[in-house]
Amino acid sequence: MSGLRILVPIKRVIDYTPQVKPRVNRAQTAVETANVKHSMNPFDELSIEEAVRLRERKATPVEEIVAISAGPAKAQDILRTAMAMGADRSIHVQVDEKDALEPLGVAKLLKKVVDEQKSNLVILGKQSIDDDAGQTGQMLAGLLNWPQATQASKVEVEGEKVTVTREVDGGVETLRTKLPMVITTDLRLNEPRYASLPNIMKAKKKPLEKKTLKDYGLDAAPRLKTVKVTDPPQRQGGVKVEDVDGMIGKLKELGAL
Amino acid sequence: MAVPSRFVAPMRRASAVARLSSPLRHCRPGFQARWTGNTSATSEPHQQDAKGTVKGGAAPAKTVKFTSDSYPEIQRDSKFAKITQEHVDHFKGILGSESAVIDGVSQDATDDIEPFNSDWMRKFRGHAKLVLKPSTTEEVSKILKYCNDNMLAVVPQGGNTGLVGGSVPVFDEIVINLSKMNQIRSFDEVSGILVADAGVILEVADNFLAEKGSIFPLDLGAKGSCQIGGNVATNAGGLRLLRYGSLHGNVLGIEAVLPDGTIVDDLSKLRKNNTGYDLKHLFIGGEGTIGIITGISIICPQRSPAVNVAYFGLESFEQAQKAFTEAKSHLSEILSAFEMMDGRTQKIIQKVAGTKLPLEGDYPFYCLIETSGSNADHDSEKLQNFLEHVMETEIVQDGVLAQDQTQIQELWACREGITECLGHWGGVYKYDLSIPISRMYDLVNDVRDRFTEAGLLGDDESFPVVDVVGYGHMGDSNLHLNVPVRRFDKKVEKMIEPYVYEWVANEKGSISAEHGLGVTKRPYVGYSKSETMIRLMKQIKDSFDPNGIMNPYKYL
Ligand SMILES: Cc1cc2nc3c(=O)[nH]c(=O)nc-3n(C[C@H](O)[C@H](O)[C@H](O)COP(=O)(O)OP(=O)(O)OC[C@H]3O[C@@H](n4cnc5c(N)ncnc54)[C@H](O)[C@@H]3O)c2cc1C
Numbered sequence: 104m105s106g107l108r109i110l111v112p113i114k115r116v117i118d119y120t121p122q123v124k125p126r127v128n129r130a131q132t133a134v135e136t137a138n139v140k141h142s143m144n145p146f147d148e149l150s151i152e153e154a155v156r157l158r159e160r161k162a163t164p165v166e167e168i169v170a171i172s173a174g175p176a177k178a179q180d181i182l183r184t185a186m187a188m189g190a191d192r193s194i195h196v197q198v199d200e201k202d203a204l205e206p207l208g209v210a211k212l213l214k215k216v217v218d219e220q221k222s223n224l225v226i227l228g229k230q231s232i233d234d235d236a237g238q239t240g241q242m243l244a245g246l247l248n249w250p251q252a253t254q255a256s257k258v259e260v261e262g263e264k265v266t267v268t269r270e271v272d273g274g275v276e277t278l279r280t281k282l283p284m285v286i287t288t289d290l291r292l293n294e295p296r297y298a299s300l301p302n303i304m305k306a307k308k309k310p311l312e313k314k315t316l317k318d319y320g321l322d323a324a325p326r327l328k329t330v331k332v333t334d335p336p337q338r339q340g341g342v343k344v345e346d347v348d349g350m351i352g353k354l355k356e357l358g359a360l
Numbered sequence: 361m362a363v364p365s366r367f368v369a370p371m372r373r374a375s376a377v378a379r380l381s382s383p384l385r386h387c388r389p390g391f392q393a394r395w396t397g398n399t400s401a402t403s404e405p406h407q408q409d410a411k412g413t414v415k416g417g418a419a420p421a422k423t424v425k426f427t428s429d430s431y432p433e434i435q436r437d438s439k440f441a442k443i444t445q446e447h448v449d450h451f452k453g454i455l456g457s458e459s460a461v462i463d464g465v466s467q468d469a470t471d472d473i474e475p476f477n478s479d480w481m482r483k484f485r486g487h488a489k490l491v492l493k494p495s496t497t498e499e500v501s502k503i504l505k506y507c508n509d510n511m512l513a514v515v516p517q518g519g520n521t522g523l524v525g526g527s528v529p530v531f532d533e534i535v536i537n538l539s540k541m542n543q544i545r546s547f548d549e550v551s552g553i554l555v556a557d558a559g560v561i562l563e564v565a566d567n568f569l570a571e572k573g574s575i576f577p578l579d580l581g582a583k584g585s586c587q588i589g590g591n592v593a594t595n596a597g598g599l600r601l602l603r604y605g606s607l608h609g610n611v612l613g614i615e616a617v618l619p620d621g622t623i624v625d626d627l628s629k630l631r632k633n634n635t636g637y638d639l640k641h642l643f644i645g646g647e648g649t650i651g652i653i654t655g656i657s658i659i660c661p662q663r664s665p666a667v668n669v670a671y672f673g674l675e676s677f678e679q680a681q682k683a684f685t686e687a688k689s690h691l692s693e694i695l696s697a698f699e700m701m702d703g704r705t706q707k708i709i710q711k712v713a714g715t716k717l718p719l720e721g722d723y724p725f726y727c728l729i730e731t732s733g734s735n736a737d738h739d740s741e742k743l744q745n746f747l748e749h750v751m752e753t754e755i756v757q758d759g760v761l762a763q764d765q766t767q768i769q770e771l772w773a774c775r776e777g778i779t780e781c782l783g784h785w786g787g788v789y790k791y792d793l794s795i796p797i798s799r800m801y802d803l804v805n806d807v808r809d810r811f812t813e814a815g816l817l818g819d820d821e822s823f824p825v826v827d828v829v830g831y832g833h834m835g836d837s838n839l840h841l842n843v844p845v846r847r848f849d850k851k852v853e854k855m856i857e858p859y860v861y862e863w864v865a866n867e868k869g870s871i872s873a874e875h876g877l878g879v880t881k882r883p884y885v886g887y888s889k890s891e892t893m894i895r896l897m898k899q900i901k902d903s904f905d906p907n908g909i910m911n912p913y914k915y916l
Binding site for chain 1: 457458459665666670672716718719736747748751756758759760761762763764765766767
C-alpha cells in the first residue's frame with residue numbers, strides 16, 4: 104500500500120447555539136432553515152481534524168484528504184472551511200434542500216465516490232446534529248463490505264493496521280483491523296483547530312469539484328415519509344409568590360399539599 | 361450509546377468556554393494573601409473571600425471588610441438622622457406588603473440584609489439596617505419625600521454589580537432597591553423604542569427584545585444581574601459602544617423621583633426634542649446622587665442576524681492601531697467591536713485556565729473584531745477583503761476566523777475571560793481609563809518599567825507584583841490597566857498612585873472611563889475635571905438634593 108487516501112464526508116447543518124432554537128415551519132413538515140445560520144456538523148469537524156492529524160503524525164503517509172459534501176450551493180462554505188483546516192481538495196454534490204438525502208442515499212453516493220477516488224479510509228461523524236440518524240457510516244461500511252469502527256475516541260494507523268479505541272458504557276473497547284475501513288468519530292477524539300487566516304486564503308485556491316447525483320448515476324428518491332414535525336411540549340412558566348403564605352396557598356391551589 | 365445527546369459535541373465546546381470563564385474553581389493559588397484592597401483601584405469582576413482567595417462562588421458577605429474600616433477618613437455625617445422604629449412603621453405603611461421591607465431595626469435581620477449591604481466584588485460593606493423595595497414610582501416618591509423631611513440618607517440600588525462601591529451604603533443609609541420595579545411598559549416595533557421600569561434586568565430586557573428582532577444597545581459581562589436603571593445611572597459602556605454609541609445617545613427619556621418626592625416625568629419617546637436644557641443627561645451617569653430613576657425610554661436597534669468574529673496576532677501596538685484604522689475603513693458600518701488584548705493577558709489565560717489559545721505562535725498583541733450585519737453574504741465579502749488586506753500588508757501576523765457560534769464564544773472568552781484569570785494570584789489593581797489611542801499602551805509599559813526598576817515585579821513569591829497588563833475597548837480608546845499582585849503591599853500602591861492619575865491627566869484622559877466614581881474614584885475626580893467643572897457639578901447636586909440625602913460619601 105502506498106499511503107492513506109482519506110475521504111471525509113461533511114454536512115452543513117443549523118449552527119448550534121443555546122440562544123437560537125430551531126423553529127418548526129408552518130406546514131409542520133420540517134425545521135425552518137431559511138435565514139438561519141449554518142455551520143459544519145460538529146462531529147464532521149472532528150473527522151477533518153483527525154485526518155489532518157494522521158498526516159501530521161507521519162506514522163503512515165497520507166496521500167490525500169478529500170472532503171465531500173452533498174447539499175445546497177452553500178455547502179461549499181463548509182468545504183472551504185474543511186480545506187482551510189487541511190483537506191487537500193473537495194467535491195460538492197449539488198442536492199437541493201428540498202430533496203435532502205436520507206442516510207441510505209448518502210451511503211450509496213459515498214460508495215460511488217470511494218470507488219472513484221480510490222479512497223482506503225473514510226472518516227465520518229457518528230451522527231449529524233440535525234437528523235440524529237447515526238446510520239450513514241454503518242450503511243456505507245455495509246455497502247462497501249469494509250470493516251468499521253464506530254464512535255472512535257482514538258485512532259492509530261500503522262501501515263495497513265488500524266487500531267481504534269471507542270468509549271463504551273463503563274470503559275473502553277479497542278478494535279484492530281486492516282485498511283480499507285470506515286471510522287465514525289465521537290467527541291473525545293480530538294479538539295478541532297481553528298481555520299487560520301492564511302489557511303483560509305490558501306483554501307480559496309484549492310480545487311473544489313462540482314458534481315450532481317446524475318454524475319454518479321444515482322437518483323436518490325426518498326424512501327421515508329415525514330409525517331409531522333412538532334416542537335417538544337412547552338415548559339410551563341413558573342409563577343412568583345409574595346411570601347411563604349403565598350407559596351403555601353399556591354401549592355394548595357395546585358393540589359400539591 | 362454512552363453520550364447520546366445531539367448537543368454533546370457543541371457542549372464540549374461550550375465547556376471549553378465555561379472552563380475559561382471560571383478557571384479558578386480548578387486551580388488554587390499557591391499563595392493566598394489577604395487582600396484588603398483599599399486603594400482607589402477599581403477591583404473587579406471577580407469575587408474574593410476573606411483570605412483573598414478568588415473563587416467561583418460568592419464569599420459569605422459577613423467576611424467582607426466594612427467600608428468604614430477600609431476608608432477611615434470617611435466619617436458619618438451627623439446631620440443625618442438615625443433610623444427609629446417610628447420611621448420603619450411609616451415605611452411599612454407606605455409599602456404595605458411584608459416582602460417590601462427588610463427591617464433590621466425592630467429585629468435582627470442581619471442575614472437578610474447582608475446581600476444588600478455588600479457589593480458584587482465583596483470589597484465594600486455598609487451598616488444598613490433597613491432595605492425598602494418599592495414597586496411603583498408613587499411609592500418611591502413617598503419614600504423619598506419622607507426621607508428628605510426626616511434627614512434620612514438613602515442609597516439607590518439596582519443589581520448591585522457596580523464596580524466602584526456606589527451601590528451599597530457606607531454607614532446606615534437606607535437601601536432603596538429597585539428590583540420590584542421590573543415591568544416592561546411598552547415596545548414600539550416600528551420605532552424600536554422600549555419603555556420599561558428601571559428595575560428590569562438587562563438580560564431580561566434583551567431577551568424580550570430578541571423575540572422582537574431588536575437588541576438592547578448595551579451589553580456587558582454583568583447582564584444577568586444588572587438593571588437597566590443601574591446601567592443608566594452609571595452610564596455603562598460595555599462591549600458594543602463602538603457600534604451603538606453611549607447611553608447618552610440612546611436613552612430618549614427618563615422618569616425619576618427627586619429627593620423631595622417630585623416625580624420628573626420626562627419619559628419622552630422622541631428622538632428630537634430641543635426645548636431647553638436636556639436634564640435627563642444629569643441622571644445618566646448620575647450614580648444615584650440627584651434622584652432615583654424609576655423608568656427609562658430607550659431606542660433599540662435591529663438585532664443583526666449575521667455575526668462574525670476574528671482574532672488576530674500582531675507584532676506591535678502600532679500594527680494594532682493600523683488594524684483598527686483598516687477595520688473602520690473596510691468594515692465601516694458592520695464593525696461592532698474592536699478589542700485589544702496584550703500578549704501577557706493571553707498567556708495568563710492559557711496558564712490559569714489551561715486552555716489552548718486560538719493561534720499557534722506568540723504575539724505581543726492580539727485584537728478581536730466583531731462584525732454584525734443584516735446580510736451574511738455581504739458581510740463575509742467585506743470581511744474577506746479586509747482579512748486578505750491586513751494579511752497581505754502584514755499588518756496582522758496571523759489570525760483565525762470563527763466558523764460557527766461555538767467558536768465565536770471561544771474567541772470572545774479570550775477577551776472576556778481575562779478579568780477573572782487575573783485574580784488568580786490574590787489581587788488585582790485595576791484602572792479603567794480613557795487615553796488617546798496612540799498613547800494607550802505606553803502607560804502599561806511605563807508602569808511595568810517602574811515596578812521592574814523598583815524590584816517589585818518578578819516570577820517568584822518574593823515579588824509582590826506578578827505582571828502589568830493592558831487590554832480594553834480599543835475602539836473606544838478605553839484601556840484596562842491591570843496589575844495582578846501576590847499580596848497587598850503599600851510599596852506597590854505608592855508606585856501606582858497617584859502616578860497613573862497624573863499620567864492620564866497629562867494626556868487629558870479620564871481616570872474613570874466607564875465604571876464611574878462611587879467611593880473609589882471620588883477623591884481623584886480633580887485629575888479629570890477642572891475646578892470650575894467640579895464647582896458646577898456641586899451646584900447641580902445642591903440644587904437637586906439640598907439636604908444631601910442621596911447616596912452620600914460618594915461621587916463628589
Ligand atoms: C462582570 C461585570 C462586568 C462589567 N462590565 C462592564 C462594562 O463592560 N462596562 C461598564 O461600563 N461597566 C461594566 N460593569 C460595571 C457596571 O457599571 C455595572 O455592572 C452596571 O451598569 C450597574 O448596574 P446595577 O443595576 O448593578 O447598578 P448598581 O450596582 O446597583 O448601582 C450602580 C450605581 O447606580 C446607582 N443606581 C442604581 N440603580 C439606580 C436607579 N434606578 N436610580 C438611580 N441610581 C441608581 C447606585 O446608587 C450606584 O451608585 C461590569 C460589572 C461587572 C460585575
